Structures are given as structure tokens and as C-alpha cells.
Amino acid sequence: MQRWKGVIRTPVGLAATLLTGAVLVLAVVAPIIWSDDADAIDTSNILAGPSADHWAGTDNLGRDIFYRTLVATRLSVELALAATAIAVVVGLILGTASFLLGRRSGKLVNAGVNIAVAFPGILLALFFAVIFGVGATGAVLAIGLAGAPSMGRLTRTLVASVSARDFVDAARVAGVGRMRILLRHVLPNISEPLVVNATIGAGGALLSFAGLSFLGLGVQQPSYDWGRLLFDGIGSIYVNPAAALAPGAAVIVAGLAFNLFGESVAKALGVGVIGGIRLPSTAAAVATAAPAEESHASTDDVVLDVRDLEVVFPGPAGPIRPVRGISFAVRRGEAVGVVGESGSGKSLTALAVSRLVGDPGRVDASCLELLGTDLRTADTKAQRQLLGTSLAMVFQDPMTSFNPTRRMGSQLAEVARHHQGMDRRSALARAVDRMRAVRITEPERRAHQYPHEFSGGMRQRAMIGMGLMGSPALIIADEPTTALDVTVQQQVLDLLAAIRAADDVALVLISHDVTVVGEVCDRVLVMYAGRIVEDLPATELATGARHPYTRALVAAVPAMDTDLDEPLAVIPGRPVDPADVPEGCAYAARCPLASARCLTEDPALETDVAGRRVACWHAGEPVAIEIEDREIDELEEVEAS
Amino acid sequence: MASASSAIAATPRVGRLGSHAWLRFGVRRLGRLLISLWVLVTASFLMIHLIPGDPVRAALGPTAPATLVAAKRDEMGLDDPILVQYWHYLQGLFTGDLGTSIVSQLPVSDIVSQRLPATLQLALLAFVVAVAIAVPLGVTMGVLTRRGHGRRTELVFTTSSVVLGIIPDFLVGVGLVYVFGVNLGWLPVAGNDTPSAYVLPVFALAIGPAAILARIIRVEMVTVLEADFVRTARAKRLPKRTVYLGHALPNALTASLTLGGLILSAMVAGTVLVENVFAWPGLGSTIVSSILNKDYQVVQAVVLVYGVGVLLVNTLVDVALALLDPRSMIRED
Numbered sequence: 001m002q003r004w005k006g007v008i009r010t011p012v013g014l015a016a017t018l019l020t021g022a023v024l025v026l027a028v029v030a031p032i033i034w035s036d037d038a039d040a041i042d043t044s045n046i047l048a049g050p051s052a053d054h055w056a057g058t059d060n061l062g063r064d065i066f067y068r069t070l071v072a073t074r075l076s077v078e079l080a081l082a083a084t085a086i087a088v089v090v091g092l093i094l095g096t097a098s099f100l101l102g103r104r105s106g107k108l109v110n111a112g113v114n115i116a117v118a119f120p121g122i123l124l125a126l127f128f129a130v131i132f133g134v135g136a137t138g139a140v141l142a143i144g145l146a147g148a149p150s151m152g153r154l155t156r157t158l159v160a161s162v163s164a165r166d167f168v169d170a171a172r173v174a175g176v177g178r179m180r181i182l183l184r185h186v187l188p189n190i191s192e193p194l195v196v197n198a199t200i201g202a203g204g205a206l207l208s209f210a211g212l213s214f215l216g217l218g219v220q221q222p223s224y225d226w227g228r229l230l231f232d233g234i235g236s237i238y239v240n241p242a243a244a245l246a247p248g249a250a251v252i253v254a255g256l257a258f259n260l261f262g263e264s265v266a267k268a269l270g271v272g273v274i275g276g277i278r279l280p281s282t283a284a285a286v287a288t289a290a291p292a293e294e295s296h297a298s299t300d301d302v303v304l305d306v307r308d309l310e311v312v313f314p315g316p317a318g319p320i321r322p323v324r325g326i327s328f329a330v331r332r333g334e335a336v337g338v339v340g341e342s343g344s345g346k347s348l349t350a351l352a353v354s355r356l357v358g359d360p361g362r363v364d365a366s367c368l369e370l371l372g373t374d375l376r377t378a379d380t381k382a383q384r385q386l387l388g389t390s391l392a393m394v395f396q397d398p399m400t401s402f403n404p405t406r407r408m409g410s411q412l413a414e415v416a417r418h419h420q421g422m423d424r425r426s427a428l429a430r431a432v433d434r435m436r437a438v439r440i441t442e443p444e445r446r447a448h449q450y451p452h453e454f455s456g457g458m459r460q461r462a463m464i465g466m467g468l469m470g471s472p473a474l475i476i477a478d479e480p481t482t483a484l485d486v487t488v489q490q491q492v493l494d495l496l497a498a499i500r501a502a503d504d505v506a507l508v509l510i511s512h513d514v515t516v517v518g519e520v521c522d523r524v525l526v527m528y529a530g531r532i533v534e535d536l537p538a539t540e541l542a543t544g545a546r547h548p549y550t551r552a553l554v555a556a557v558p559a560m561d562t563d564l565d566e567p568l569a570v571i572p573g574r575p576v577d578p579a580d581v582p583e584g585c586a587y588a589a590r591c592p593l594a595s596a597r598c599l600t601e602d603p604a605l606e607t608d609v610a611g612r613r614v615a616c617w618h619a620g621e622p623v624a625i626e627i628e629d630r631e632i633d634e635l636e637e638v639e640a641s
Numbered sequence: 642m643a644s645a646s647s648a649i650a651a652t653p654r655v656g657r658l659g660s661h662a663w664l665r666f667g668v669r670r671l672g673r674l675l676i677s678l679w680v681l682v683t684a685s686f687l688m689i690h691l692i693p694g695d696p697v698r699a700a701l702g703p704t705a706p707a708t709l710v711a712a713k714r715d716e717m718g719l720d721d722p723i724l725v726q727y728w729h730y731l732q733g734l735f736t737g738d739l740g741t742s743i744v745s746q747l748p749v750s751d752i753v754s755q756r757l758p759a760t761l762q763l764a765l766l767a768f769v770v771a772v773a774i775a776v777p778l779g780v781t782m783g784v785l786t787r788r789g790h791g792r793r794t795e796l797v798f799t800t801s802s803v804v805l806g807i808i809p810d811f812l813v814g815v816g817l818v819y820v821f822g823v824n825l826g827w828l829p830v831a832g833n834d835t836p837s838a839y840v841l842p843v844f845a846l847a848i849g850p851a852a853i854l855a856r857i858i859r860v861e862m863v864t865v866l867e868a869d870f871v872r873t874a875r876a877k878r879l880p881k882r883t884v885y886l887g888h889a890l891p892n893a894l895t896a897s898l899t900l901g902g903l904i905l906s907a908m909v910a911g912t913v914l915v916e917n918v919f920a921w922p923g924l925g926s927t928i929v930s931s932i933l934n935k936d937y938q939v940v941q942a943v944v945l946v947y948g949v950g951v952l953l954v955n956t957l958v959d960v961a962l963a964l965l966d967p968r969s970m971i972r973e974d
Contacts, residue, residue, distance in 0.1 A: 012800060115677050118955055120910035123947055127684065130932055130940055131691045207809045211914050214811060215929045234815060234918070241819050248815050252808050259807050356875055359788045388878030395876075400869040405891040405965070414887075415877050466877070 006268030013264030019257035027077040030070040038067040049240050056246040059232060068229060069246045076225040076254065079140055079218075080206035086144025087151045087205070088198050094148060095155025099163060099186070100178050110156065116149035124149070125208060129217050136225075139218040143208045147201055154197055158190035196266045203258030210251040226251045303474050303506045304330040304353065307367035311348050311530075314360050315579055322348050322578040324530035327605075330474065333504040335497075337517030337538065339553065340527035343575045346510045347396075349527070350478045353508075354393055355379075371473055388419040392467020394477040394496075398459035398484075402451035408435075408462055409447025415469035430469060438465035438495060457488030464495060474506045475499070481516065493520055514541065514553050526550045529576040529586035532605055535613035546612075546620035548591050585617070593618040666963055674956050681948040685941050686730045690723065692937065700743040700935040713743065717938075739945075740938040744931075749942045752927065757946065759833055760912050760923030764950075766839060767846035768905055774847065775854035776894070782855065783862025783893070784885055798859070805852035811914035814845035818918065831920040842919040846911050850904040857900050861893035868892070895965045902958030906951045913947075 008014045042062030049057045056066040094113050098106025116124065124146035125139075132138030162168060163186055171181050212218035213227025214234075221228070226247040233243030311323035323345040330336050338346045352363045355375055368375045373386055395401045402411060412431035416422040422430065428447065435443035438461040451459060460480060467475055477496060481489040497520060500507050511517050517524055518541045526534040526547065534547040545551045552571045573590035576582065582589065588598040597617055605615040614620075689696055697713045698705070717740070718726055733739065739749035786795040821841060822830035829838040865871065866889055874888040916925030924943050931939040 111676075112680075115680050118677065118906070119948060119951055120907045122907075122913060123910045123944070123951065126913065126928065126932070127688065127944055130688055130937070130944075133693070134933065203807070207807075207812075211809060211811060215914065215917055216933060217929070230815065234818075237815075237818060238823055241823050244815055245819060248812050252812055255809075256804060256807055260803070263803075354876065356872060359790060384878040384880075393873075393876040395869060395873065397869060401873045403870040403874070403888050403892070405895065406888075414879060414883070418877070418879055418883070463873075466873075 007261075007264045009268075010264065012260060013268070016257055016260035016264050019253060020261040023073065023077065023254045023257055026070065027074045031074045034067045034071050037064055038071040039063065047236055047239050047243075050242050056242040057240040059243060060236070065229070065233070065240075065243050065246055068224060069226065069250050072224050072226050072229055072247065073250070073254070075219065075223060076206060076209065076227075076251075079136060079209050079225060080202050080258075082140045083143040083147065083205040083209065084198055084202040086141065087147030087201055088194070090145060090148035091151025091155050092194075094152030096159055096182055096186075098156065099159050099182060113149050113152045113156070117153055121146045121150075121204070121208060122211065125212060126217075129212060134217050134220070136219045136223065139209060139212045143205050143212065146208070147205060151197070151201065155190070155194065158193055159186055162186050162189045192269060193266075196262055196269065198262075199265065200259055200262030203255045203260075203262065206258060207251065207255040210255075226254075301331050302329050302369075303332055303334075303371060304508070305367055305369045306353060307365060309349065309352055309363070309365040309368065311345070311352050311357060312362045312364070317579070320579045321581075322530050323352060324581070326527070326530075326532045328525055328532065328535065330506045330508060332473070332506055333500065334523065335500060335507040335509060335521040337521035337524040338508065338510045338527060339512065339514050339517050339524060341512060341571075341575045343578065344527040345530040345578070346527050347478050350393075350476050350508065350510050354391055354476055355387065356393070385419050388415060389470025390473045392464070392470070392472040392475040394460070394463050394467060394475065394480045396479040396482050398456055398463055399451075401463060402459060404451055407448055407450060408454065411451075412447075412462070412466045412469055415466060419470060431465075434465040434468050435462060437468060438462065439491075440465070455488075456484050457491060460484060460488075460492050461495060464492070464499070468499065471503075472505055474508065476508045476510070478510045479512070480509070482511070482513075489516075496520065514557055518542070526553065529581055530578060531586065531615065532613070533587065533615045535605070537612070540612075546614045547616045548593050548618070549587050552590075585615075593621055663963075670956065670959055674952060677952050678949070681945065681952065682731070682734065683727075685945045685948070686727055688941055688944065689937050696935070696937045697743065700937065734945075739942040742931075742936050742939050744934050744936040744939075749938050752939055753924070753942055753946055756922065756924045756927050759921060760916065760925060762833075762839075763842055763846065763912050763916070763921060763923060764909050766843045767850075767908055767911075770843055770847040771851040771854060771904070771908070772901075774851040775858060776890075778851075779855040779858025779897075780862055780885060780890055780893070782859040783866065783889075786859065787863050787866045799856060802852040802856040806849050806856070808849060809914070810846050810849055810911045811918050813848050814842065814915050814918035817841045817845050833921060838919075842915050842921055845918065846908060846915045850908055853904055854897065854901055857897045858893055861896040862889060865889045865893045865896075895962070898958065898962050898965065902955060902962075905958065906954045909950045909954060910947060 006013075008017050040063060042058065044062065045054075045058055046060050046062045047058060048054060048062075051057070054064045054066065056064075056069065059065055059068070094109055097109035100106075101109070121143075125142045128142035128145045129138055132141045159182075168181060168185050171185055176184075209218060209225065210227035210230065213225055214231045216231055219225045219228045224232075229247035230244055230251070233240075233245075233247060237244045306329070307327040308325045309323060309327070310321060310325050313320045313322065322343075326345075326349060328336070338349065340346045348357065348361075351357045352365075353368070355363070357363050363376075365376060370386065371390055373383065375383065375387070377383070402408065409428050409431045412434060413422075413424070413427035416427040416430050417424065420427075432443045432447050435446060440446055440458055440461055446454070446458075454462065460483075464475075464480075475496065480496070481492050484492065493516065496507060496509070499505055507521070509517060509520055518538050521538045524534075524536055524538050524541055525532050526536075526545075526549065528549050534545065534550045536545060536550070541550070541554055545554060549571075556571055571590060576586050582599075584597075584599040584601055585591070585594070585603055588594040591598065593616075595617065601617070603615045603617050605613050606619075607613045692699070695710070695714075697710050697717070697719065701710055701713065714720055718729060721729075737750055739753065741747070742749055742752060745752070782794070782798050785791045786798070818830045818841065821828045828840050829835060830841060832838055833842075862885075866885075868889075870892075871884060871889055874884045879887070912921075912923060913925035913928060915921070916923045917929055920926065924946060928940055928943040928947075931937075931943065
């Protein structure tokens with residue numbers, strides 16, 4: 001019952017419910033009340049336009065069209081319901097055939113249904129209308145049978161989904177007959193979607209019936225339904241348009257009412273629908289705003305300068321801050337690694353820096369400069385050009401990061417065409433040259449291929465090549481090797497290193513893999529819960545890390561000589577949920593050094609004389625790092641989450 | 642080294658899989674088309690025999706002399722064994738002989754070939770108009786309502802397109818006749834003598850499918866705009882127009898094509914009703930008048946033509962889909 005209330009909760013659902021009710025009530029009472037008015041002949045007042053006496057005018061016998069439209073409700077609805085009933089019954093027979101008759105004969109029925117479904121309903125209805133003859137009875141049969149194939153297919157799908165369930169198998173094993181299983185176990189379980197689709201079908205039948213009657217193939221005089229009134233009215237549309245418009249409006253209102261009522265019920269009950277009309281959902285999103293602060297000057301050597309970077313998303317219980325105020329700079333030719341568990345905000349940092357955080361996310365910073373240009377200002381052409389040529393992005397999944405419908409060469413060439421004003425030919429030549437530069441063999445041929453013809457490693461190299469179409473000062477690579485085979489991971493890392501060495505390009509490498517970062521980078525930023533908790537030279541990772549989280553990350557890496565029969569070490573506890581960051585140090589709950597102060601006061605990121613930074617009240621304090629031992633499957637579970 | 646070997650490994654694998662899949666797809670699709678055609682032809686043959694009573698008597702009327710009815714039955718071969726008739730029917734189809742109209746005495750093939758062009762024009766123009774409306778509208782709406790933006794716009798658009806999509810084409814036609822013909826007097830409401838006479842029938846047929854198609858394209862656009870390759874396009878700092886039209890749209894269209902095909906074949910059949918609203922001299926008005934006149938030879942042929950039209954459209958859509966997205970060939974069964 002509760003679920004049914006959902007129907008009237010949306011404005012469309014409520015309107016449809018009320019309208020459907022009104023149409024049904026009208027169908028019952030209208031002929032009782034207005035029959036005499038509708039049939040009253042007034043030959044002195046034929047084909048009159050709308051007046052106070054006759055709201056929709058009169059027909060060629062002077063009968064009131066408004067009343068006739070009201071009275072016609074009953075016949076129109078009756079015929080539609082009768083046709084729907086036929087469609088449902090025949091559809092049930094067709095749809096359950098494979099269940100009852102067994103595989104072989106069922107297959108034949110299914111093939112027939114599949115062929116019939118391919119033909120539009122109106123064509124089937126015309127075919128049957130010819131066979132059953134012109135008139136109301138023939139039209140009911142025609143529309144009913146025309147609707148049967150799609151009903152049959154729906155039934156078949158539903159029956160198939162139910163008959164695979166355990167209780168049906170149990171009944172079958174218990175020796176219950178097929179017919180009995182169908183009636184007792186299968187049909188009760190599919191009745192809900194069937195009824196919903198029948199309601200929608202009734203709306204369609206009503207409209208189809210109006211169509212057949214309008215063609216003169218349905219209801220014949222002296223009976224009349226809406227379609228028949230329309231048929232009579234359209235001839236005199238220049239004399240009295242209301243004679244056609246009144247029944248036309250009635251058909252539309254009633255058809256829409258049934259249709260939308262069925263859709264709303266389907267939506268409220270979570271039932272699938274044949275037509276697949278999707279009504280709008282009701283979730284709402286609100287973005288929050290925060291003012292930006294003053295800008296800082298940056299030195300010439302600095303490629304990227306980030307201060308107090310924050311990323312905010314609206315959440316159900318207030319704004320969520322997955323990145324909570326981080327500051328760092330990257331110098332020319334420098335390689336900076338960003339490490340942390342998933343959810344630490346490292347990928348969002350990359351997107352925020354490159355201005356790719358989409359709505360409804362918001363990026364704030366007191367300084368965000370690439371090569372001295374403020375990136376926080378509005379999206380200008382000059383800024384786009386700078387980002388397009390000076391900043392290269394490499395994303396995690398090369399399989400999905402290229403447009404599957406376009407050739408690789410043109411996807412690379414696009415950059416040169418838009419930012420360097422090259423024509424098609426020279427841009428493509430440059431693309432081929434860059435593909436060669438990233439060691440793609442036969443670049444001329446490869447440029448004409450589609451992404452799915454490239455292997456994963458090749459695609460990632462092409463992605464890097466795309467970044468090299470301009471003259472990048474900075475490459476931001478977000479987990480560039482995570483989605484690749486182990487064998488090609490090293491190639492991609494080597495390629496990045498080679499580019500950096502050759503052109504003095506700075507690199508920001510984001511990874512969850514401490515080993516990779518330690519190998520490629522000069523400096524490492526360790527992120528936890530949207531903050532930088534430690535910033536140290538890569539060479540000091542193994543021995544000089546002062547933050548307990550960094551030390552735990554390093555210790556969790558299996559060494560070459562780790563005994564693989566031993567359980568792998570993991571950091572105890574779970575990463576912080578960005579929607580619920582605790583007070584004090586975010587890592588305190590998992591930290592072996594945590595004291596009372598850690599739970600109440602958040603440590604600031606302090607810089608020491610050597611330029612290293614750490615945010616910890618107990619930085620560098622000696623501890624035997626306690627690593628909880630777990631079984632491997634538990635570890636995988638943590639990684640998967 | 643490794644890159645060279647992976648290049649060699651990748652090429653033949655894709656090539657071999659590709660041609661194999663194409664062959665399987667072609668054979669299966671052709672088989673389905675032929676079976677559907679056979680069912681269609683048989684159904685149209687049986688139509689005359691399933692009609693209760695004597696079709697010749699029905700066509701000629703109760704006052705026609707019995708000798709004339711008998712002569713006509715003999716001429717049409719209605720007294721032959723049914724399999725012989727079926728054989729003659731198939732023979733006739735292959736030689737382009739669709740019989741003779743009982744009412745007008747004209748060869749049915751002449752009637753069909755005279756009427757078909759008007760219907761084809763109507764259906765094709767309406768399809769072009771529907772796509773021309775739906776694509777820009779769907780793309781614009783997709784961009785405006787991505788990521789939960791423009792809730793109100795989405796509600797208004799979706800609700801109105803649902804409503805427009807449900808209203809049958811002939812009622813849209815009646816509305817258009819009233820507004821632009823009767824009320825404003827801008828456009829002719831019958832026949833196909835002048836170019837302006839095309840406007841109302843074409844729009845009557847196109848508006849509903851355009852609304853449905855635009856809604857589908859919007860949903861697909863909203864999905865595609867979240868794809869990784871769109872992020873890549875944004876990372877290239879391409880102008881927004883290029884990101885939407887060059888990268889997102891082709892992928893959204895591929896996904897919309899399946900349903901677009903259903904809409905197109907429904908449009909072929911939709912001409913029946915719309916032609917009758919606008920007195921359009923095509924097959925649609927022919928079939929209705931023939932049914933009313935009990936001119937069953939003509940009805941039979943027109944049903945067949947419409948059916949073949951629908952089957953061809955369905956097949957073309959499947960092939961287009963396979964060309965655009967080769968994965969659909971395998972998905973199919």
C-alpha cells in the first residue's frame with residue numbers, strides 16, 4: 001500500500017491519477033445523465049458553431065456535440081478495455097507457450113511473436129480489421145490482436161525471470177504439473193508488471209481505437225465513440241472546428257491519463273515498462289559557494305603553484321570536502337609524486353589543479369597558477385590555449401579515455417588544430433610525429449586506426465603523445481599504470497622519465513603505489529583524508545619518513561624477499577569517509593602513536609629547515625610500527641573498497 | 642621491442658574477429674529478413690481467405706448477378722485448391738503481377754506504383770524533419786541538464802516530450818489543420834499539389850517521433866558527457882562546441898539509433914492515418930478506401946508493400962548500427 005502512495009506523490013502522477021478517475025467516472029455516469037441531450041435532434045440548428053446552448057456546436061442533425069463527446073466516453077473506454085483484455089489474454093497464451101509446451105514448440109511461438117513485434121501496431125490492426133470486417137466488433141478484435149505480440153513478449157520475459165527461481169524449481173522437482181506451477185507460482189509473481197503494462201496498453205488501445213474509428217473502420221453509426229465523432233467532425237472543420245476539436249481533446253486527455261497513470265504506477269512500484277518512457281526523477285542538487293582569496297606572486301622557476309586548494313561537493317548532509325586545503329609547488333623539470341589510499345583526495349587534486357572538476361564540485365584556492373597565469377579566473381581563450389599546450393594530462397584508464405568513434409590520429413591532431421591553428425594535414429603530420437616520439441610503431445598506419453585496435457599500453461603511450469602535441473611544461477599523470485599489464489607498466493614509466501629528462505618537463509605522478517613513486521619522483525607528497533600529511537624527498541621514503549602514515553604505507557609494500565606464504569601487511573582500520581572527517585588528526589584512529597591531543601587538535605603542516613614538511617604531533621617519534629596481519633582475502637576486500 | 646610485438650599481435654586478431662563477426666551477422670540478418678518476408682507474404686495471401694463469406698460477392702454487392710460473381714471467382718482462381726492459389730500468388734509476386742482491382746478493373750501494380758511515391762515522400766521528409774528537430778533539441782537539453790543541472794528545464798522538457806510523444810499523429814494533424822489551416826489560413830490542408838501543402842502533413846507525422854527521439858538523445862547525452870573520453874576532450878581544452886558535437890554527440894547517436902529505428906518504422910505505418918487527415922494521394926488513403934470498398938486485391942497488395950517497407954527499415958537500421966558500433970553485431974543474439 002505504501003508503495004502505491006508513491007504514485008500520487010509526483011505532480012504528474014497525481015494529475016494522471018485524478019484524470020484517470022475522472023474519465024472512469026464519466027464513462028459510468030455520462031450516458032445516464034446526458035443521453036437525451038446528446039440524441040436530441042434539432043434540424044433548425046444544424047452545424048452551428050459554439051454557443052451558450054451548445055458549447056461545442058452541433059452536428060449535421062443539430063445534435064449537441066459537447067454532450068455527445070461526454071456520452072461517447074463510455075463506449076470509447078469500454079472498447080479500449082475490451083481490446084486490452086484480448087491483448088492481455090492472447091499475450092498470456094503466447095508468452096507462456098514456451099513454459100507450457102516445452103522448448104521446441106515454444107521456440108516456434110517465440111519466433112512468430114518476434115516477427116510480429118517488428119511490425120507497427122497500426123499495420124497489424126489494419127490487417128486484422130480487414131479479416132474481421134469493418135465495425136466495432138472487428139475493431140476490438142483487431143486492436144486486441146495487434147497488441148498481443150508485445151504483451152506476449154513481455155509475458156515471456158517475465159515468466160522466464162520467475163521460472164528460474166528456486167521455488168519454481170522446487171515445485172517442479174516435487175512433481176507439480178506445468179499448468180499448476182504456472183497458475184499457482186508464476187502468474188501471481190508477474191501480475192504486478194502485467195497489470196501496469198495493461199494499464200498503459202489501455203491508453204494505447206484508446207488512441208488506436210480513435211484512429212480506426214477516425215478512418216471509418218471502427219464504430220459505425222448510429223453508435224458513436226470519440227473517433228467516430230472526430231470522423232464526422234473533420235469534414236466540417238471549416239464550418240465548426242469544435243466538432244472535431246472536442247472529441248479530439250477528449251481522446252488526448254483520456255489516452256494521456258491512462259498512459260501516464262500506468263507510467264507513474266510503474267515508477268512507484270519499480271516495474272519495467274514496454275515503451276520505456278522515463279519520467280523525471282526528483283532528486284535535487286545544490287552547490288555551495290565560497291569566496292576566493294588574494295593571489296600570491298610566484299617565482300620564475302615554479303611551474304605550478306597551489307595554495308590552500310579545496311574541493312567541495314554538495315552532499316545530502318551539507319558540503320563534503322574531499323580536498324581540504326593543500327599547498328604545494330612544482331618546479332621546472334621536477335617530478336613530484338602524490339601517494340595515498342583511494343579516497344585520500346589525490347585524484348581530485350589532479351583534476352582541480354587542471355580545472356577539470358565538473359559540476360557540482362567547486363574548487364577554491366588562495367593561489368592556483370600555472371606558469372604564472374592565474375587559473376582561477378574565468379575560462380578565457382588565452383587560458384584555454386595555455387592549458388591546452390602547456391599542461392598534459394594522462395588518465396588512469398586508457399581503454400575508456402579515447403573516443404571510440406574517432407580515429408586515433410584525428411584525436412591527437414585536434415589539439416594542434418585548435419591551439420596551434422594548424423590545418424588538417426600538418427596537424428595530422430604532427431600527430432604521427434608525436435606517436436613516433438612515444439615509440440608507437442608504424443605511426444602512419446596506426447594514426448588511421450580506432451582506439452579499440454590499440455593495446456592498453458599503446459593507448460596510454462598515445463595519451464602521453466597527445467599531451468606532447470603542444471610543448472608541455474607540466475604533465476599530470478593520474479595512476480597512469482594502474483590499468484595496464486605489469487609488463488607494460490615499466491615502459492610507460494620509462495617513457496615519462498625520458499620525456500622529463502629530454503625537455504625539462506615537470507611531472508606530477510599520482511599513484512597509490514609507493515614503490516612506483518619512489519622510483520620515478522624527486523619529491524613525494526603523502527595525502528591522507530584530503531590533506532598533505534608529509535612532503536619529503538623520495539630518497540628518504542624508505543628510512544627518513546616521519547609521519548606514522550607514511551611509514552605504514554612504506555611498510556605495507558612487500559619486498560622482493562617477502563615470504564609470500566606469510567600474510568601481507570596492511571594498515572589497520574579504514575580510510576576516512578570524506579563526508580565524516582573526525583575532529584583532531586584524521587589519522588588518529590589508525591595511528592599507533594595517537595595520544596589524547598591527536599583526537600582533539602589537528603596538527604598543522606610544519607616546514608623544517610631542510611624544506612621537508614610534516615603534519616603530526618608525534619613526527620619522527622620512534623615506534624615499532626605495528627602492522628596488523630590479515631589473511632589475503634581480507635586484504636583484497638579492503639583494496640576493492 | 643615489446644611495443645612492436647604487441648602491434649603485430651593486435652592487428653590480425655582484430656581483423657580476423659571482425660570479418661568473422663560480419664559474416665555471421667550478415668547471414669543471420671539476411672535469414673531473419675527472408676523468414677519475415679515469407680511470413681508477411683503468406684499472411685497477406687491468407688488475408689483474403691480468412692475473410693468470412695465470399696470476397697467477390699462482398700465487393701460486387703448483393704445485387705450483382707450470380708453469373709458475374711461466378712465468372713469473377715473463376716477469373717481470380719478462387720475455386721482452385723488453396724495450394725495452387727498460393728503458388729500462383731507467389732508466381733505473381735515474382736513477376737510483379739499483384740492482380741486486378743475488382744472495383745476499378747485496373748492492375749493493382751499500377752495503383753501501387755502510382756500511389757507509392759507520395760507516401761515515400763511523406764515518410765522520408767517527416768523522418769528528416771524529425772531528426773532535424775530531435776538532434777539539436779536533445780543535445781541542447783542534454784548539455785543544459787547534465788549532472789542534475791536545470792532541474793526545472795528537465796522537468797518541463799521531459800513532461801512535454803512525453804505528452805507530445807503519446808498524442809497520435811492524426812490528432813496532431815487535426816490540431817495543425819485547425820490552427821494553421823482554419824484559424825490562420827496560412828497553409829493548405831489537403832492534397833500535395835504545392836510545396837506548402839507538404840508542411841502540415843510532414844509536421845503532423847514528425848512531431849511525435851521528434852519528441853520521443855529528442856528525449857532519448859538527451860538521456861544518452863547526459864550519460865556520454867560523463868564518459869572518460871569526454872574528460873579527455875576537456876583536458877585538451879577544446880572549445881565546448883567541439884566537445885559536445887565532435888566527441889559526445891556521435892556516441893550518443895549510436896546509442897539512440899536502436900530506438901530511432903523503431904520510431905522510423907512506426908512512421909512508415911503512421912502515414913496511413915496522416916494521409917487520411919490531409920487527403921494525401923498515397924497508399925494510406927488507398928488502403929482505407931479499398932477496405933471500405935471491399936477491394937481486397939488492392940488491400941492485400943498495399944499491406945504487403947507497407948510490411949516490406951517496415952522490414953527494410955528494420956534491416957537498414959540494424960546494418961547502420963553494426964557499421965557504427967561493431968559490438969552490436971554480437972550483442973544481437
